[in-house]
Amino acid sequence: MDAGYDVKKSEVHGMAQRGGSVTSHVRFGEKVASPIIPEGEADILFCSEKLEVLRWLAYCNETTKLIINNIEIYPPLVNLGEMEYPKNIEKAINSKFKNNYFIEATKLAKEAGDARAANVVMLGVTSKFLPIDEEIWMRNILARLPKKIHELNKIAFKKGREVV
Amino acid sequence: MKKVLSGNEAIARGAWEAGVTYCAAYPGTPSSEILENAATYKEMETDWAPNEKVAVESALGACLTGARTMASMKHVGVNVAADPLMTASYTGVIGGFVLVTADDPQLHSSQNEQDNRNYAKFAKVPMLEPSDSQEAKDFVKLGFEISEKFDTPVMIRTVTRISHSKGPVELEERIKPPVELKLRKEPTKFVMLPSNARPRHLIVEERSKKLKEFAETLDINRMEINDTKVGIITSGISYQYAKEAFPEYSFLKLGMVWPMPEKLIGEFINKVDKVYVVEELDPFIEENVRLMGYKIDHGKDIIPICGELSPTIVKKAITGETDQKVVEPIIEDPIPPRPPNMCPGCPHRGVFTVLKKLKVFVNGDIGCYTLGALPPLESLDTTVCMGSSVSFSHGMSRALGDEGKGKFVSVIGDSTFLHSGVTPLMDMVYNKSYATVMILDNRITAMTGAQDHPGTGYTAKGEPTHAIDYAELSKALGVNEIYTINPYDIKETEEIIKKALNSDQVTVIIARGPCAMLKREMAGRTKKPLVIDSDLCTGCKQCISINCPAINWDTTMAGEYTTKDGKTKKRKGIARIVPDLCNGCGLCYQLCKFEAISEPEEGKLGFI
Incomplete structure (x- = not known):
């Protein structure tokens, strides 16, 4: 909205805190109708965990940019040893999609000072592909964070921008 | 000034701008943030009510003083509040009264996906259905005007994709409500004795006719005429999906879904060659338009009746085409699901670990502990509605007689117990049941994101208040055997549950441990992480x-x-x-x- 676009965001939340899978759709442009992205029409798929990319491919087409935090967080059935964490995700994704970015976001966030800033690293990456000024990104991210972690998140965001 | 707000934030803002002074609610996804946000405005008194019936009654009572008031709840909450709602339609209001129902198509976080548009027809009250955050705010304000103008409660219906979607909203100033604040004695309007209620019913029917006339010219019922080959009648979120899929077609968007503008619908149908009705869940618009005698080409014969719609589903249903752009999934290995789970340190985990070991039949209830039904704990056998765990066990003890002794327990959270568990516990004692009721007291309404209730000691605005003592309450109901346990202590939990199961009378076990996500209770209490010695671990998987x-x-x-x-x-x-x-x-x-x-x-x- 700060960059002059209409915008809608939809999410199904409430389960995130309990380890459940959560999705958000963000759409912006001159005028946005549906808050949900039509299948096959996502420009960017942003995944904060590696195997989650597999769950949402129906929203992607060949040119969709897949931005993935290259971290594995085991779902319960994998922990219980009843299912295996899918192997070779990177290879499989690369064989079908052209614009894939497996980012060591958690590692980079740790370097910035806190693993919990991983999604800000990811936003730094994402910001490179969207027509919104870096200054607007930074201002809006910091407005949602307590002052004492501003510096850390600035570094995390920069690290994301530099990695692609 | 514009601000990006969720539908729920916009509803709270709309209430504030409309001059509302009192809001009441019981938390329930996707409605909870309405009252949470309302509580941030100092001009509005905001209550977490113990249940939705109390919320509606309090808001209705408050509006009789001339105040503008609002009650909000999830779709199934309206079932609980249906008793006052059906008669509130007869009494009408003094100050405006708006009831927000937040429906949950797709059951993202609910036990059913009932379509509460049916309640508007059933209770004979108008219903507005916003299609984005801006409309959510505008429709709440309009709702108060309609409520006062037509002397009726007004329902606003949102769905998860409205309540939890964000979009830009133009902010406006707060107004002073038009009605004077005072007590009014009007027994023929407010004492619903049969002799008063009969004439009130006539007034309700008269009002419905006037509202129908009003709907014809109300600007939120609007035609968008483009290509007249196809016309789509729709409302709410379905409008956005259909608009996304077919921007070139003509639309009749109903902002007020009940009562419906018959003439306007006829006019629209005459303008277009083919008529589609696109709506989520029940064929509510479709059936009522057909009842008017109009011909519809397609409705629920092609649009799914179960689950949410989406632009993709609407497009597929109408054109029969699937999107060619989608790239087929590429991994052959099954993708492990990621279901929600109890948090690390959750006080419920110990209880279910013991219940699983004891292999008892567990009547469960609505809350985080419903997750005890999922593998690997899998120790919950029924869940229907708020409070049903207690009544189910009572019913089973009555049906099985002595045969059932020691075989089943009820498991209910603190908030759910206060919502609907007290009366069935009363029933158990009165009708000489022998079942065991476990109150899992984690000191908050956890599943919906930590809302206070009469047992937490805090109000919706965070002010300290009285906290109910479950043991004293149970005692007052006539329960003689009451235990309080530490649910993290497996040995103690097992011993007490076994003892209670062996009893001949109603037993209550209060398992006390704060929700591990609750900062207020957990501050200074979390402990050092435990470590597993890799030289000693045999890989037995007990943990x-x-x-x-x-x-x-x-x-x-x-x-x-x-x-x-x-x-x-x-x-x-x-x-x-x-x-x-x-x-x-x-x-x-x-x-x-x-x-x-x-x-x-x-x-x-x-x-x-």
């Missing part, structure tokens, strides 16, 4: 079996290993504790037979 998100299975350590006494043994892997997630509750420590898990800090279990 894994409680499904704690902080315990991972590591197969890289599979194979031969040397035990402390120098023997060589084999294992399939070892368990590992993720230090960032573990808060040292000590539950897994009690399960390890090989002393591989480090002792919890201070030797005490849990966070009591």
Whole structure:
């Protein structure tokens, strides 16, 4: 909205805190109708965990940019040893999609000072592909964070921008 | 000024701008943030009511003073509040009264996906259905005007994709409501004796006619005429999906879904060649338009009746085409699901670990502990609605007689118990049941994101207040056998549950442990993460079996290993504790037979 676009965001939340899978759709442009992205029409798929990319491919087409935090967080059935964490995700994704970015976001966030800033690293990456000024990104991210972690998140965001 | 708001934030803002002075609600996804946001405005009194019936009655009573008032709840909450709602339609209002129902198509977080548009027709009250955050705010304000103008409660219906979607909203100033604040004695309007209610019913029918006329010219019922080959009648979120899929077609968008503008609908149908009705869940618009005698080409014959719609579903249903752009999935391995789970340090986990071991039949209820039904704990056998755990056990004890003794328990959370568990407990004592009721007191309404209730000691605005004592309450209801346990202590929990199951009378067990996500209660109580000694872990998976998100299975350590006494043994892997997630509750420590898990800090279990 700060960059002059209409915008809608939809999410199904409430389960995130309990380890459940959560999705958000963000759409912006001159005028946005549906808050949900039509299948096959996502420009960017942003995944904060590696195997989650597999769950949402129906929203992607060949040119969709897949931005993935290259971290594995085991779902319960994998922990219980009843299912295996899918192997070779990177290879499989690369064989079908052209614009894939497996980012060591958690590692980079740790370097910035806190693993919990991983999604800000990811936003730094994402910001490179969207027509919104870096200054607007930074201002809006910091407005949602307590002052004492501003510096850390600035570094995390920069690290994301530099990695692609 | 514009601000990006969720539908729920916009509803709270709309109430504030409309001059509302009192809001009441019971939390329930996707409605909870309405009252949470309302509580941030100092000009509005905001209550977490013990249940939706009380919320509606309080808001209705408040509006009789001339105040503008609002009650909000999830779709199934309206079932609880249906009693006052049906008669509120007869009494009407003094100040405006708006009831927000937040429906949950797709059951993202609910036990059914009922379509509450039916309530508007059933109760004979108008219903507005916004299609984005801006409309959510505008329709709430319009709702208060309609309520006062037509002397009726007004329902606003949102769905998850409106309540939890964000969009820009133009902010406006707060107005002073038009009606004077005072008590009015009008028994023929407010004392619903049959002799008063009969004439009120005539007034309701008269009002419905006037509202129908009003709907014809109301600007939120609007035609968007483009290509007239196809015309789509729709409302709410379905409008956005259909508009996305077919921007070129003509639309009749109903902002007020009840009552419906018959003439306007006829006019629209005459303008277009083919008529489609696009709506989520029930064929509500479709059936009512057909009743008017109009012909519809397609409705629920092609649009799914179950689950949410989406632009993709609407497009597919109408054109029969699937989107060619989608790239087929590429991994053949099954993708492990990621269901929600109880948090690390959750006080419920110990209770379900014991219930699973005891193999009893468990009547469950609505809350985080419903997750006890999922693997691997799988120790919950029924869940229907708020409070049903208690009544179910009572019914079973009555049906089975002595045969059922010791075979089943009820498990109910603190908030759910206060909502609808007290009356069935009363029933148990009165009608001489023998069942065991476990109140899992985590000191908050947890599943919906931590809302206060009459047992927490805090109001919706965070002010300290009286906290109910469940043991004293149970005693007053006539329960003689009441236990309070530490649910992190497996041994104690098992002993007490067994003792209660052996009893001949109603027993109440209060399992006290704060929600591990509740900062207020957990501050200073979390403990050092536990550590698993990889030399001692045999890979028996006892600790894994409680499904704690902080315990991972590591197969890289599979194979031969040397035990402390120098023997060589084999294992399939070892368990590992993720230090960032573990808060040292000590539950897994009690399960390890090989002393591989480090002792919890201070030797005490849990966070009591």
